[in-house]
Amino acid sequence: MSEPKKQSFALLVMLLGLLTTVGPMALDPFLPATTAIASHFQVDYGMISLSLTAIFFGNALGQIFWGPVSDRFGRKSIILLAISLYLISTLGCAWAPNIWTIITWRFLQGFVFASGRIVAAAAARDVYEREQLGKMLSYTLMIGGVISLFTSPTSGFLVDRFGWQSAFYMMAVFAALILILFTFFFRETLVEKDYNAINPADLFLNFTDIIKNRVFLIYVACGGFMLLALVAFLNSSSSILIGSFGVSRLTYGLMFSAVTTGFIIASIVGGRIVHRLGINKLILIGAIFGFLGATVMFGLAVGGLNHPLAVMLPMFFIMAAFSLLVPPAAAGALSPFSRRAGAAASLQGFLQNLLGAFGSAFLALFSNETAIPMASVMVTATFLALAVYVLLIRKLEK
Secondary structure (H helix, E strand, O other): OOOHHHOOHHHHHHHHHHHHOHHHHHHHHHHHHHHHHHHHHOOOHHHHHHHHHHHHHHHHHHHOOHHHHHHHHOHHHHHHHHHHHHHHHHHHHHOOOOHHHHHHHHHHHHHHHHHHHHHHHHHHHHHOOHHHHHHHHHHHHHHHHHHHHHHHHHHHHHHHHHOOHHHHHHHHHHHHHHHHHHHHHOOOOOOOOOOOOOOHHHHHHHHHHHHOOHHHHHHHHHHHHHHHHHHHHHHHHHHHHHHHOOOOHHHHHHHHHHHHHHHHHHHHHHHHHHHHHOHHHHHHHHHHHHHHHHHHHHHHHHOOOOOHHHHHHHHHHHHHHHHHHHHHHHHHHHOOOOOOHHHHHHHHHHHHHHHHHHHHHHHHHHOOOOOHHHHHHHHHHHHHHHHHHHHHHHHHOO
C-alpha cells in the first residue's frame, strides 16, 4: 500500500472528483438542449426521452461491468479506456444524422460513464481506509456538486448561441480534459490485481448470494424509489419548462443550478447529523421531505398552475430529500457485506438504475405538455420510498 499513498491527497481528490462528475456531465448539459434537438430532427419529446431511457439502461449494465474489470486490469488503464469511449460516444451524438443515432450513442455513453463513480470509489479504497476514506469520498462528491452548479447554465447559454451540438461539444471538452489529466498525473492505485475478478462463475455466485439478502433488497428498494423520482425530473423538466412554460434555456439552466443547491446543502447537513441520528432516521427524514415535496408539485400540476416555480420550488426540497435519503440507504444496503462491498455496490447500482430506466421509458410514452405525468411518477415513487421505511426498515431496528 505504500506506493499508491505517495500520490498527493489533494491531487487525488481533484482527479477522482472530476471522474465522478462524468455521469452528471452526460446529463445536465443535455437537458437545456432537448427542445432544440427535438426541433432539429422534427420529432416529439417522447423520442428525446428515449435517449435518456437509453442512457439509464446503459448505466445500469455498466454498474456491474466496470468494478470487476478494474479489479482485474487496474484502475488507470480502465479509466483511460472508459473516458476514451465516453469521448467517442459524445462526439457521435454531436455528429448524429438522426435521433436514433443519438439514442444508440447515448446508450454507450451511459454504459461508460458508470465507470466514473465505481472506479473512483475503488481507487479511493485502494489508498485510504475508514475516516480518511470517508473524507476523500466526501470531497469528491463536493467537487461534483460544485461543477454541476455551472453545467446547465453554461449549456443553456451555448445552445442558444451555437446550437444543440454545443452541449455535446461541452461534454467532449470535459472528457478530453479528464483524459489528459489522468494520463499524466494519475498513478495506479491498485497494488495487486485480482485475476479471478471477471470469472463468470464467481461473479454469478457473488451476485446471487447478495440478492438473496433481505436487508440489501430493502435498502436498495428505498433508495431506488427516490432515484426514480429524480429520473422523472431529469426526463421531463426541460420539455415542460422550456417547451410548455416558455422559459429560456439559460433560465432553465440557472433554475436547475438553484435546485442543485438543495442537494449540496442537504449533503452538508446530512454528513453532520448522521452520526447523531443514525442512517435509518436520516432515511425517514428524507422520505418525508421527498413525499411532501412531490405531493405539493402534484397538487399544483393538477390544479393547473403552469408556472416554473410550481415545479422548481417543490423540486428543491425533493432534491434535498434525495441527498438525505440515498447515501444512508446505500450504506444500509452495503452493511451486510464487509468482504464483498464492491460487488454489492455494483449490484445496487444496477438494480436502481434499471428501475430508473423503466421510469424514463414510462414517461417517454405518456408525457404531455403538463407537469402531471412527471409529478405523478414522483409522488408515487416518494410514497413507495416512505412505505418501504414504515413497513420494512423500521422493523429492522427492532
